[in-house]
Amino acid sequence: MTVLEEVAAELIGMFVAEKRLTLAVLGVVTVAGCLVNFTDLNPLVGGTVVLLGCVILLIENVWRSARAGAS
Amino acid sequence: MNWSIAAPAVSAASLASIVEVVEAFTIVLAVATLRGWRPAALGTTAGLALLAAIVLLLGPVLNRVPLHSLQLAIGILLLLFGMGWLRKASLRAAGIIPLHDEDAIFAAEAALLDQQARRQQRNVEWVAGITALKAVLLEGLEVVFIVIAVGAGRGLLMPASLGALAACVLVLAAGAMIHRPLSRVPENTLKFGVGVMLSAFGVFWTGEGLGIAWPGQDLALLLFAALFLAAGLVGAALARRSTMEVVQ
Numbered sequence: 577m578t579v580l581e582e583v584a585a586e587l588i589g590m591f592v593a594e595k596r597l598t599l600a601v602l603g604v605v606t607v608a609g610c611l612v613n614f615t616d617l618n619p620l621v622g623g624t625v626v627l628l629g630c631v632i633l634l635i636e637n638v639w640r641s642a643r644a645g646a647s
Numbered sequence: 648m649n650w651s652i653a654a655p656a657v658s659a660a661s662l663a664s665i666v667e668v669v670e671a672f673t674i675v676l677a678v679a680t681l682r683g684w685r686p687a688a689l690g691t692t693a694g695l696a697l698l699a700a701i702v703l704l705l706g707p708v709l710n711r712v713p714l715h716s717l718q719l720a721i722g723i724l725l726l727l728f729g730m731g732w733l734r735k736a737s738l739r740a741a742g743i744i745p746l747h748d749e750d751a752i753f754a755a756e757a758a759l760l761d762q763q764a765r766r767q768q769r770n771v772e773w774v775a776g777i778t779a780l781k782a783v784l785l786e787g788l789e790v791v792f793i794v795i796a797v798g799a800g801r802g803l804l805m806p807a808s809l810g811a812l813a814a815c816v817l818v819l820a821a822g823a824m825i826h827r828p829l830s831r832v833p834e835n836t837l838k839f840g841v842g843v844m845l846s847a848f849g850v851f852w853t854g855e856g857l858g859i860a861w862p863g864q865d866l867a868l869l870l871f872a873a874l875f876l877a878a879g880l881v882g883a884a885l886a887r888r889s890t891m892e893v894v895q
Contacts, residue, residue, distance in 0.1 A: 579777070579780075579781055579784070582781060582785060583784065583785065583788065586785045586788055586789075587788065590728055590731070590788070590789060590792060591724060591727040591728055591731070592727070592731075593727075593730075593731025593732075593734060593735065594731070594734065597730060597731070597734060598727055601723075601726055601727055601730060602723070602727075605723055605726070605853055608853075608857060609857055612857045612858060612859065613857075613858075619857070619858060619859045619860070620859060620862070622854075622857060622859060623850075623854040623857075623859040623861065626850055626853055626854060626857075627850050627854075627871060627874065630726060630730060630846065630849075630850060630875075631874050631875065631877075631878040632878075633730075634730055634733060634734060634737075634846075634875070634878045634879070634882055635878050635881050635882045635885065637734055637882075638734055638737045638738060638741075638879075638882030638883065638885065638886050639882060639885040639886055639889060641734070641738055641743065641886070642738065642741060642743045642885070642886030642887075642889050642890055643889050645738075645743045645744070645890075
């Protein structure tokens with residue numbers, strides 16, 4: 577692997593630590609963006625979705641990874 | 648300067664720098680021990696120069712991006728990066744994945760360099776220099792991202808860079824004094840803390856990028872950090888418990 581390939585792999589790995597978590601976080605942000613931009617709801621509802629969504633996703637992902645690793 | 652946002656930004660950059668410089672130092676030390684300080688120093692200097700060039704090139708470019716778009720893009724990247732670190736630190740704290748072992752990495756890197764030297768009788772110094780450069784560049788990329796992410800858009804690029812640089816000098820000075828891998832640095836605890844801060848920044852800037860005015864403004868960061876800290880600890884506790892259930 578050349579140095580450039582290793583740099584590219586490092587850059588991708590920085591943001592895609594685990595595919596499911598990455599996709600889920602992007603999904604939560606998209607939902608929050610839609611709530612803020614396309615509904616009449618208070619924008620803070622979108623903010624709460626991002627905050628609590630990410631917190632819940634983190635706990636679920638760690639728990640699921642542990643079960644997969646332990647079984 | 649607004650210290651409620653500058654303090655966590657500089658702390659995140661400094662702590663991340665400690666974690667990454669410790670990892671890079673182990674490899675540079677292996678190069679120096681086996682092939683001498685010349686290729687190790689040259690490789691390290693070249694790696695640092697490349698990293699500095701990336702900061703100097705990207706900093707002004709990012710200042711031209713509209714603030715909301717920049718905050719949204721950086722916020723999402725910080726969320727992905729910070730939650731990745733926090734996830735890994737939680738799994739390490741729970742004992743699911745092994746802790747970073749600098750002594751083992753040093754031994755593995757030394758063995759690899761030895762193997763490469765036997766295969767290539769010439770260019771041994773070149774291979775050693777490239778190994779040091781790669782270590783500094785690859786580990787430093789994460790620090791550069793953090794410095795740019797927490798610094799851009801708020802005029803904190805300079806304090807965040809100085810924080811990271813100070814931490815780098817501190818680790819290198821400690822390493823030069825004890826002359827062996829810095830295996831006693833509590834890497835996972837630092838990684839956990841940085842993951843918490845970056846995830847909090849990620850939510851904050853994603854929200855600001857989406858046009859959300861957080862109640863309490865910058866102070867909201869503290870609440871976000873507390874929630875991510877709790878999430879990391881709860882995740883680690885659940886992971887530990889589920890492993891014990893499977894073992895039983």
